[in-house]
Amino acid sequence: MPNVTSTVIVPVDPTTAFAVAQTTGDVRLRWDPFIRRxxxxxxxxxxxxxxxxxxxxxxxxxxxxxxxxxxPPTNVGMKMVRGPWFFSQLAGGWRFAPTDGGTKATWKYSFHCRPTWLAPLAEAIGRRVLQRDIDRRIAGFARGCRDEVVLASVRDAGGEAT
Structure with missing residues (x-):
């Protein structure tokens, strides 16, 4: 199964990093360039x-x-139940581990494309597109881990913020 991975070190503890990754609504839209809703x-x-x-x-x-x-605060995993026709499978996993000065966040997507006869080409293109997306997304996540509005939202919801 093809996969793409991106890693970043953020200046917050794992509990806060995990909480930022799980924000919703307008707070999520402040940092996550992947989603519109x-x-x-x-x-x-x-x-x-x-x-x-x-x-x-x-x-x-x-x-x-x-x-x-x-x-929480170490990992979360999701799988696609229904989605774009060209994915036969799509899953994502996020891991958070303490490191000097903060948290190492690693995000990974795994996928298969269809139709089968086109999968080798589609998956090669998918690797490039999804790698660019996951890199942008984790960079946004890193900005969110420094954004006082996002961190205040996490604190208000009971998560930690340092």
């Missing part, structure tokens, strides 16, 4: 294993994804 489905108000979310990408593509792991 995102919300929980099925009446859920908090992330947890089995909870689904709807995400509209900045290009207008929509996707329903489901939490497959949720272990």
């Amino acid at each position: 995102q919300y929980f489905l099925g009446g859920a108000t908090d992330p947890a294993v089995g909870v689904q979310t709807y995400t509209r990408h900045r290009w207008g593509l929509g996707m329903v994804s489901e939490y497959v792991s949720y272990a």
Whole structure:
């Protein structure tokens, strides 16, 4: 399965980094260039294993994804349940580990494209496009970990911010 990974060191503790990565609404839009809109489905108000979310990408593509792991403050994983026709599978995982001066955040996407006969070319293009997207997204996340509005929101929600 093709995958792309991006890593950054942020100047906050893992609990805060994890909380920033899980922000929603206008706070999320302050730092996440990937999304135009995102919300929980099925009446859920908090992330947890089995909870689904709807995400509209900045290009207008929509996707329903489901939490497959949720272990604050160390990791979260999601898989696509329904999404763009050209993905037969798409999953993402985020890990947070303490390091000198903050937290090492590693984000990874894994995917398969369809149709099968086009997959080798589509996946080569997908690697480039998704690598650019994940690099921009993690750079936005790093900015969010320095943004006083985002950090205040995390503090107000019960997360730490240092």
